[in-house]
Structure formats: structure tokens, C-alpha cells
Amino acid sequence: MAEVQAVKDLDTVKLISYLLKRTYGQQIADVWDVGLNLALRISDLLSIKFENIHDERLTLVEGKTSKQATIKLNDKARSIIGRIKEEHPEHIYLFQSYRNQWSKGLDEAPISRRYVSRAFAAIGEEVGIKLGTHSMRKTRGYHLYKNTNDIARVMKMLRHSSEAVTLRYIGITQEDVDRDFAELEL
Template structure:
């Protein structure tokens, strides 16, 4: 599997959301939007239930690490989640699979990671960028770092335990760090 990257251009971030909506579905565009705003791994993002949200806060245990993610939902995430809830009041999952409609006896299931991966890959190929499901999390981390230059804050948001891992994860290269030293003269 090819390594995916953070999307560093704000225009590209908007274009990806737009292309996902027109080429795939509104649901894929919503996944991109919510994923950018929550910085969760795709498996955790797809498993979010409406019942996991209380008082504009999402609380869930991450499947990979077992750590608790306690995330206050920003205005954009809340708007999308409320719209989805209004459009699909009977859904259990925010990103519920529509295939379950075919079988009344089966319990609701979230959308599959595979379908999201396929949609993101297709848009990435169209835009000639390395785009995948981890791009949402990496993109949020990258832009938080660019806005704050506070790697500890980014680590905490991503629930990482090493600065080196976080810098590599969000795509901060040695060249960018060197540029910061050259650009900032005191």
C-alpha cells in the first residue's frame, strides 16, 4: 500500500470534498469533512454512533490504541452531523451503510473502510496526489502544526507518544525545519 500524505493546500482540501460529492456521494464528502475535523483513524470514524455524541462532544475508545478520544465538536462538524441525523433519523451510525436496507433482519452496519478507501484513491488519482483515508488525520495534524508550531499540541490531538512519529506522520520534513531556522532570525 502506498504511503498517503497530508493535503497541504486549503484549495485542494475544498476541491477533494467537492469531487467526492460529485464523483462518489454526499456521504463520502461528509466523511472527508468530518474526518478532517475529528482527526480519527478511519476505523474509529466509521464506527461513530449518534449515541457516542452528547453535549456537542464525542467520546469513544480508539480501537487501535485503546485510548479514549474525548473531542469537542466544532461548528462545521456539528452542522454536518445534525444534517445527517435529520436526513436519516433511523440510522445508528453517522456513516451507516445503505446496503443494510436490503435485509430487514440484519443489524445496522457502518460504511466499509474499503468503500471509503476506493473513493479516496479515485479522487487522489484524478488530482495526482497520494490520497487515502489517513490523509484526513494527517491533514488536520499538519495544519494545526502550521498554525501553532506546537508539536506537543499536535501530538496530544493525534494521541501520539513521540514527537518524531508526529512530525513524520504529518509530513514535516527536515527541509521545512531547516527553513524555519533560516527564516527566523532573532
């Protein structure tokens, strides 16, 4: 699998959402916007069922680690989730595939990881970034680190156990760390 990047410019984050909506529709743009706000792996993001959302929290067991994740939903995530629920009250999954409208007898399922991946990659080419499904998670981690300079906090949010892995994951290079030391004089 090709290495994907965090989106480091906030205007580009918004542009990607706009381009996804324009090219692929609201649902894929919602995957991007909710994914940015929840920092989940794509398999976990797509597996979210409305029954996993209680009050202002999302609770699920992560597929990769089997760890329980309890995430407080911010205003943007709650707003998008509320709109989706209102528009599709019969849906089981937050990002449910519409294929069932045409294929009777199939069980409900979320949209495919492959479809999301292809959409993101195509928009990434358009904006000149190696964009993939992990870009949402990496982007959130990157911006949390830039806002707080607290790698432990980023590690906790991403549920990582190694600083080095987290720094590499969010795209913080030794050059970035050196620049932070040089620029911050106390």
C-alpha cells in the same frame, strides 16, 4: 499499505470534498469533511454512533490504542452531524451503510473502510496526491502544526507519544524544519 499524504493546500482540501460529493455522493464527502475535523483513524471514524455524541462532544474508545478519546466538536462537524441525524433519524451509525435498505435481516453497520479507501484513492489520482483514509488525520495535524508550530499540541491531538513519529506522520521533513529555522529570525 501505500504511504498516503497530508493535503497541504487548503484549496485542494475543499476541491477533494467537492470531487468526492460529485463522484461518490454526499456521504463520502461527509466522511472527508468530518474526518478532517475529528482527526480520528478511519476505523474509529466509521464506528461512531449517534449515542457517542453528547452535547458538543464525541466520546469513544479508540480501537487501536484502547484510549478514551473525548473530542469537542467544532461548528462544521456539528453542522454536518446535525444534518445527517436530521436526514436519517433512524440510523445508529453516523456513516451508516445503506445496504440494509435492500438486504432485509442484516444488522446495521457503517460503510466499509474499503469503499472509503477506494473513493479517496480515485480522487487522489485525479488531483495528483497520494490520498487515503489517513490523509484526513494527517491533513489536520499538518495544518495545526503550520498554524501553531507547536508539535506537542499536534502530538496531543493525534494522541501520539513521539515527536519524530508525529513530524513524519504529518509530512514535515527535515527540509521543512531547516526552512523554518532559516526564515524565522528573532
